[in-house]
Amino acid sequence: MITIVAAIGHNNALGKDNQLLWRLPKDLKHFKTVTENHPVIMGRKTYESIGKALPNRTNIVVSRKQNWFQEGILIVSTLKEALKFAKKIHENVFVIGGGEIYKQTIDAADRLEITQVEGNFEADTFFPKIDPKIWQKTFEECHQKDDKNDYDFCFQTFEKIIN
Numbered sequence: 533m534i535t536i537v538a539a540i541g542h543n544n545a546l547g548k549d550n551q552l553l554w555r556l557p558k559d560l561k562h563f564k565t566v567t568e569n570h571p572v573i574m575g576r577k578t579y580e581s582i583g584k585a586l587p588n589r590t591n592i593v594v595s596r597k598q599n600w601f602q603e604g605i606l607i608v609s610t611l612k613e614a615l616k617f618a619k620k621i622h623e624n625v626f627v628i629g630g631g632e633i634y635k636q637t638i639d640a641a642d643r644l645e646i647t648q649v650e651g652n653f654e655a656d657t658f659f660p661k662i663d664p665k666i667w668q669k670t671f672e673e674c675h676q677k678d679d680k681n682d683y684d685f686c687f688q689t690f691e692k693i694i695n
């Protein structure tokens with residue numbers, strides 16, 4: 533099972549200048565709960581944006597760079613290799629971004645765990661279109677903004693429609 537995890541604005545905005553667009557600690561906690569103790573696959577730019585290996589997860593980072601090493605992560609040069617390694621570790625694999633990686637994995641994914649952030653955001657990185665002919669929303673839980681979380685948002689699960 534391949535699950536994509538992403539937080540997106542209404543315009544599918546993901547990030548700008550290699551950073552997130554909002555302060556939502558509740559979403560970060562949700563992300564931790566969903567992905568902890570599983571392999572996570574990410575692009576090199578997302579890894580650099582996070583700045584360190586995520587604890588209690590096998591961090592698999594995709595990069596075409598030669599001779600690039602970082603402590604605490606597994607670096608692979610293709611997505612195929614990333615998925616192969618991840619599946620050896622656990623049957624449930626999480627793809628955690630960013631835009632380039634989501635675009636290349638959405639067709640292979642079985643499930644999307646989306647945090648829909650209420651707003652349109654200026655961004656330079658976007659999530660691919662979630663086609664309603666392919667993806668069915670099976671869960672939604674909404675939260676209102678508060679003193680720590682800057683925007684209203686909803687946790688949503690989409691499952692791939694099997695024809």
Ligand SMILES: NC(=O)c1ccc[n+]([C@@H]2O[C@H](COP(=O)([O-])OP(=O)(O)OC[C@H]3O[C@@H](n4cnc5c(N)ncnc54)[C@H](OP(=O)(O)O)[C@@H]3O)[C@@H](O)[C@H]2O)c1
Nearest residue numbers: 538539547550551575576577578595596629630631632633
């Ligand atoms: N809102 C969210 O949930 C969320 C989640 C994650 C990230 N983000 C945001 O997304 C942005 C980063 O996304 P991005 O699209 O710019 O970059 P990215 O997808 O994180 O990483 C792109 C890099 O991954 C490597 N790569 C991509 N496809 C590859 C392939 N097929 N084979 C080998 N390597 C491959 C390349 O690394 P090399 O250049 O090293 O070869 C490429 O430059 C940031 O703003 C971040 O904050 C948001």
